[in-house]
Amino acid sequence: HPVLNFFYFAVVLGFTMFIQHPVYLAVSFVAATAYSMWLNGVKKVLKINFLLTLPSLLIVALLNPMLNHYGVTPLLYIESSGNWVTLEAMIYGIVLGCVLFIMILWFSCYNQIMTSDKFIYLFGRIIPAMSLMLSMALRFVPRFTAQLKVIRSGQKAMGRDVSEGSLFARIRHGLNMLSILVTWALENAIETSDSMRSRGYGLKGRTAFSIYHFTRKDKYVLGMMIGLSAIFTGGCIKGAA
Secondary structure, three states, rough: OHHHHHHHHHHHHHHHHOOOOOOHHHHHHHHHHHHHHHOHHHHHHHHHHHHHHEEEHHHHHHHHHHHHOOOOOOOEEEEEOOOEEEEEHHHHHHHHHEEEEEEHHHHHHHHHHOOHHHHHHHHHHOHHHHHHHHHHOOOHHHHHHHHHHHHHHHHHHHOOOOOOOOOOHHHHHHHHHHHHHHHHHHHHHHHHHHHHHHHOOOOOOOOOOOOOOOHHHHHHHHHHHHHHHHHHHHHHHHHOO
């Protein structure tokens, strides 16, 4: 049931974001990696998440000690700014980078499980406009990536790919593909808006078809998840985290 899916990811993402204990982050990283590999495939996770996300982790880890100068263990003095690079700031930058990395892994799982129909089912009656916008935003990146592949295949067939021609020709071809992609995105948003308006989306008293039923099994699982979350929250309040 979508309630269970959303509750699970809300708890996992919330605790991963706000609890920065190294052991907890390690557990969250192992779980997120295993779950993402199970949902998206090992090759995709290794290729996309690690190759694209690890550089961003390193950037965050290096930028923090350059901007944050708190700490008691100086490592390097920067003459241009007159500040010290401290060990504590560097470690905190690594922790922030790890949090960012783990959150991206969890969101890759979220996008596979919490589909747009589940999200609209949960929030369509409470916040209809906001739920539609959030649903479109969450599927924004995967749809853009898929459409970009289609556009590039068409441009490549006409000899206008970014890998062909001189430097300026490649830049022109890339900008042309970007223009096509943005135009498609704007047209797609307008079509979605018109389609939902024609169906009476957000109108008072409108009924909606649903295939989801909250069964006894869902009640047991939700009760178990709430109990475990309560135990975990109690431990955090008492300083166990």
